[in-house]
Amino acid sequence: MGSEPASLDRIERWMLAAVTHPEGAAEGLRGPEAMSLIPEAARDLEDVVLPSANMTSEQRLQVYASMYYWRLIDILFEEHKTTHHILGADLFCDLARDYIHRHPSRSKNLALLGSSFPAYLAEEAEDVPHRDFVVEVARLERASEEVFDAARSPSIDQQELAAIPPESWAEAKLDFIPATRLLKFNYPVNAYVQSVKDGEEPEVPKPAPSWLLIYRHDWRVWRSDLTRAQAILLESLRRGDSLGEALAHTATQPGIDGEALAADVGGWFQKWTGLDLIRSIVV
């Protein structure tokens, strides 16, 4: 008591350090950051925060600390329900808390909170069971969020398509709308995610390569499994290769049937243009 009141800036930095500590406000106000700002609070918190008739100063500070993790873990849960399903509530919450502590939000946009969660699960988190599979599920869920919020864009219409001379198609370069993501997995991730969404209790699958296109159509996010040939072709096109280059690249990959590719590719394009996935074609 009796010391000079801290400045507004110091108070704010101190409070944020205290209420964002993963072990709660009591530990937070004794942590190095809070101690560097208002050390006297660790000795006598009432010097900074007054008690109320029913609550101590520490209990009052803890209200904010509890809400911080509760709110942000809930955001991650809403975005990663299948990851949560695999890990179970307790482990998911522990990992989410650790992630939030290591990667606090630096944006006003809460949709960005989980942007590094898959990488965290892959590289930083300790003791993640079925790590490789869990990371792939988290990547799918994160990509779905990104597609949900992605920028709007017009798509090419049938008239524009029809106006492209047949001889120009080989040189054509396709530009896809921003609301698309192409993902390659080492597990059948989409089948698992759908199974959980359907209320089933699937086993963690054995490794098997899979490819997935996530896209927005009619303002909803959709997931479409791809064949390997489709995925190689799309990846090549999205890299900026011309259609001719992409087809040639795809046809020469081991295990790809060039004749079947030539026969199928027209139908694929019909589907992708019908879903408004292509923004423009440059010839």
Place this chain on the structure above:
Amino acid sequence: MTIPNRWGLPDLGLGMGLRTVHYQHILEHWPTIDWFEIISENYIDTEGRPLWFLDQIAERYPIVMHGVSMSIGSTDPIDVPFLKKLKALAERVKAVWLGDHVCWTGVAGINGHDLYPVPYNEESLRHMVERIRIVQDVMERPLVLENPSTYLTFRSSTISEAEFIARMAEESDCALLLDVNNVYVTCRNHDLDPKEYLKGFPYERVVQIHLAGHTDKGTHCIDTHDDHVIDAVWELYRAVMTEAGNRATLLEWDDKIPEFEVVHDEVKKAERFRKTATAAEEAGHGI
């Protein structure tokens, strides 16, 4: 009597917070409701489905923007790019007004995504007044700031929250959103009398009222927006309507959100208190 607000902003009637679970119902039924309030940040940095719904709803209903991230009390620099996004959204939906809270939400570049209190003292007052003026210059309109629910008091506070808000509004010439549920919650948490809190509140600057439910934990209350409005808050609302006259009134329901009609019925309860205010006006006296 009715105390007109200083800007002549309209009494929009009774509105609801626009929430995703109600989008489909609104587009299918176009319910009779006076206006909607949006959480501004839910429609910034996204061009997906929420904005598609909002565009349609904004064509038929007045929209008010209410934010949670302006962090007007923070000592971090003002986020001008964010303000420009807010301004663009306001123009897009023809927002009747826009606002945020008397609080800070982050510092040192980290966002806590909560409404944190400032110490109510001269330093905070000068800081916030200056920032409100800057924001109003950028936005080219008055900012409508809401009294927050708070859970702690800083020893370095030297004036009451109500006095702080009144002086802040006067010195910055901003408008106010009076959340009567927050008044109740804050007073419970700080051992104050809500009626005392409201004495002398600058109603000439109040353009909007918030109503909401909260969670009573016994030792304190949390502003959870997950239930019906309790009778004591309705009584405060009645007192404010009687004292200030009718104001645009909005019900917030953000967690465990029930069907549209349940929320709509809850806000319609406010009508009887607004009529009481009218009767008091006709009789030429307040309470």
